[in-house]
Amino acid sequence: MLEAVGIEVTLAGTPVLKGVDFAARAGEVTVIAGPNGSGKTTLLKAMTGEVAYAGSVTLEGADVTSMKGWELAMRRGVLPQAAQLSFPFTVLEILRLGLQAGRMARRADLPVAALERVGLSGFEGRFYHDLSGGERQRVQLARVLLQVWEPVADGRPSWLLLDEPVSALDIGHQLEVMEIACDYARRGGGVVAVMHELNLTAMYADRVALLHGGRMAMQGAPREVLTDEMLSRVYGCRVRVNAVPEGPVPFVLPQAAGI
Amino acid sequence: MATTDLGPTPGAGRVRSAPGARLAGDRSARARLVLAGLAVLLCVVAVASLTVGATGTALWPVLKTLASGEALAPRDRIVLLDIRLPRMAMGLLVGGALAVAGAVMQGLFRNPLADPGLVGVSAGAGLGAVGTIVLGGLLPAWIAAPFAGYLVPVAAFAGAWITTLLLYRVSTHHGRTSVAVMLLAGIALQALAGALSGILVYLANDAQLRDLTFWNLGSLAGATWSKVLAAGPIILLALCVVPFLSRALNALALGEAAASHMGIPVQRMKNISILCVAAAAGAAVAVSGGIGFVGIVVPHLLRLAIGPDHRFLLPASALLGGALLIAADMIARTVVAPAELPIGIVTAVLGGPFFLWILLRNRAALGG
Numbered sequence: 345m346l347e348a349v350g351i352e353v354t355l356a357g358t359p360v361l362k363g364v365d366f367a368a369r370a371g372e373v374t375v376i377a378g379p380n381g382s383g384k385t386t387l388l389k390a391m392t393g394e395v396a397y398a399g400s401v402t403l404e405g406a407d408v409t410s411m412k413g414w415e416l417a418m419r420r421g422v423l424p425q426a427a428q429l430s431f432p433f434t435v436l437e438i439l440r441l442g443l444q445a446g447r448m449a450r451r452a453d454l455p456v457a458a459l460e461r462v463g464l465s466g467f468e469g470r471f472y473h474d475l476s477g478g479e480r481q482r483v484q485l486a487r488v489l490l491q492v493w494e495p496v497a498d499g500r501p502s503w504l505l506l507d508e509p510v511s512a513l514d515i516g517h518q519l520e521v522m523e524i525a526c527d528y529a530r531r532g533g534g535v536v537a538v539m540h541e542l543n544l545t546a547m548y549a550d551r552v553a554l555l556h557g558g559r560m561a562m563q564g565a566p567r568e569v570l571t572d573e574m575l576s577r578v579y580g581c582r583v584r585v586n587a588v589p590e591g592p593v594p595f596v597l598p599q600a601a602g603i
Numbered sequence: 604m605a606t607t608d609l610g611p612t613p614g615a616g617r618v619r620s621a622p623g624a625r626l627a628g629d630r631s632a633r634a635r636l637v638l639a640g641l642a643v644l645l646c647v648v649a650v651a652s653l654t655v656g657a658t659g660t661a662l663w664p665v666l667k668t669l670a671s672g673e674a675l676a677p678r679d680r681i682v683l684l685d686i687r688l689p690r691m692a693m694g695l696l697v698g699g700a701l702a703v704a705g706a707v708m709q710g711l712f713r714n715p716l717a718d719p720g721l722v723g724v725s726a727g728a729g730l731g732a733v734g735t736i737v738l739g740g741l742l743p744a745w746i747a748a749p750f751a752g753y754l755v756p757v758a759a760f761a762g763a764w765i766t767t768l769l770l771y772r773v774s775t776h777h778g779r780t781s782v783a784v785m786l787l788a789g790i791a792l793q794a795l796a797g798a799l800s801g802i803l804v805y806l807a808n809d810a811q812l813r814d815l816t817f818w819n820l821g822s823l824a825g826a827t828w829s830k831v832l833a834a835g836p837i838i839l840l841a842l843c844v845v846p847f848l849s850r851a852l853n854a855l856a857l858g859e860a861a862a863s864h865m866g867i868p869v870q871r872m873k874n875i876s877i878l879c880v881a882a883a884a885g886a887a888v889a890v891s892g893g894i895g896f897v898g899i900v901v902p903h904l905l906r907l908a909i910g911p912d913h914r915f916l917l918p919a920s921a922l923l924g925g926a927l928l929i930a931a932d933m934i935a936r937t938v939v940a941p942a943e944l945p946i947g948i949v950t951a952v953l954g955g956p957f958f959l960w961i962l963l964r965n966r967a968a969l970g971g
């Protein structure tokens with residue numbers, strides 16, 4: 345259980361999060377959705393200790409501020425919204441950085457497996473700077489996966505905190521990455537993902553937390569949260585759920601296997 | 604958050620797997636090979652430097668004499684043991700220190716253009732040195748006497764130390780060091796130290812001016828065992844600590860947040876890095892003056908050869924920095940013999956164009 349209670353964050357004098365409660369269970373995919381600027385990234389950063397906050401964040405009941413950095417690194421991997429790299433490392437070298445931070449540091453075979461998992465087999469020797477945006481995003485995901493490779497370690501769940509993991513991906517790879525997240529949760533790990541794609545959210549999320557203007561508008565199962573009224577109010581535009589509108593342009597709706 | 608993509612991409616495409624079962628993209632085997640090669644190179648250069656000099660003493664006859672068990676001629680003894688050997692040792696120490704300080708700073712600032720000279724550490728040391736050269740005569744004897752010949756190096760030490768402390772105070776807020784503020788504060792401190800030094804230059808007499816020029820350009824000409832012993836322990840201490848920063852500096856390439864999510868104690872690691880840089884660069888500048896470009900050129904060349912992995916980059920920088928400075932010193936001693944160029948001129952002539960080339964390669968990333 346990853347739980348945040350009464351989170352308040354003020355950035356540059358402006359209150360960004362105004363008392364947000366959030367909870368995610370291991371074994372589930374929890375999606376944080378909401379409009380641009382609603383505080384999704386800030387909430388994730390508060391939970392990972394990147395911004396100062398009032399309130400409390402607990403992991404399996406233990407306050408995260410009482411844990412050591414390396415201890416937390418063994419139990420949760422964090423994929424940032426905007427990744428950066430300041431020196432020309434190869435893909436393999438980057439993956440090894442993730443591997444060394446986790447408890448599987450000795451498994452030299454894992455980077456190859458992780459690359460295969462994100463659909464980038466054979467990319468070990470490529471320079472990160474030469475990759476496309478989507479390829480970079482998947483390399484970063486592979487790095488985070490390597491850090492917390494086992495969804496359950498020592499009887500405790502591991503956590504993936506992903507900020508917009510599919511924002512740069514084509515529809516095929518979006519599904520692939522969501523399958524990775526789902527699979528991780530099915531095997532007992534916890535997944536928290538910030539998402540803009542509501543259709544993917546509907547397909548893959550077990551729970552949805554909808555942020556609006558720095559407050560939690562609603563948290564619950566996708567079919568409770570993703571409703572016409574709720575989405576229209578939060579996103580400030582007309583939204584119809586379960587209705588493919590008649591119109592002059594084609595409407596593309598990706599479908600998960602088995603739906 | 605802006606994506607910073609500084610750093611050139613050496614070659615194009617991919618790093619192929621070496622023969623054997625190694626994975627593509629694994630450059631550690633090549634790095635080890637380069638390290639071994641650099642160690643050999645350093646030995647060759649070091650020995651060669653003992654054979655070169657204004658006096659006619661040649662190394663091989665001396666070695667032969669030694670091997671045959673005869674006593675050395677007093678003159679050869681002095682030239683070798685008291686002039687060339689400490690000079691070689693100082694080149695090794697100063698070159699290694701400057702190159703490693705550069706590599707650590709670049710890793711810390713996540714920018715291949717960072718350098719100890721950049722954050723004012725060298726300028727602070729310079730102010731200390733200039734101040735003593737010009738105003739040292741005004742010091743009461745009881746202060747000056749204990750330092751006798753070391754007054755300039757000691758003052759340079761103090762300058763580097765004070766600058767680093769100031770820099771740290773300015774750029775650290777609520778226990779976090781902002782790299783941007785630190786760079787800007789460094790520029791301000793550098794300008795200030797430079798201006799104060801400039802004022803002092805106006806007060807200098809002719810003899811002092813000559814000293815100042817030599818010190819400003821940097822030189823190993825004043826190398827003595829006592830200077831080597833003064834700077835050596837500090838530099839060696841910094842060089843011993845720095846390998847423990849490798850993993851953290853590697854992780855830092857992904858950003859401070861990502862590094863801390865990977866379990867790196869970022870704040871502590873930044874503090875230690877800054878201390879190491881100040882110690883190594885301050886001690887080096889103290890005994891040799893402002894020798895530029897070593898801290899930029901050496902790590903950059905090595906990144907092209909073995910990649911940016913600090914586990915290999917840091918020791919390789921120490922080796923190549925030492926070899927490069929000893930070699931530059933040989934050039935400085937021979938091109939205008941029997942006179943001698945300040946070594947800073949040699950490194951600037953070689954390093955200046957190289958630095959521009961680095962800038963050109965990074966122009967896009969720097970917003971040009």
Ligand SMILES: Nc1ncnc2c1ncn2[C@@H]1O[C@H](COP(=O)(O)OP(=O)(O)OP(=O)(O)O)[C@@H](O)[C@H]1O
Pocket residue numbers: 355356358360378379380381382383384385386387425
């Ligand atoms: N460092 C900062 N200083 C001041 N305001 C900030 C800072 N970072 C974020 N904000 C503000 O806080 C609000 C929430 O930002 P946040 O990044 O959490 O949004 P988000 O929900 O992740 O949006 P997006 O969908 O665009 O990623 C925004 O209005 C933003 O302008």
Ligand SMILES: [Mg+2]
Pocket residue numbers: 384385386425507
């Ligand atoms: Mg965001």
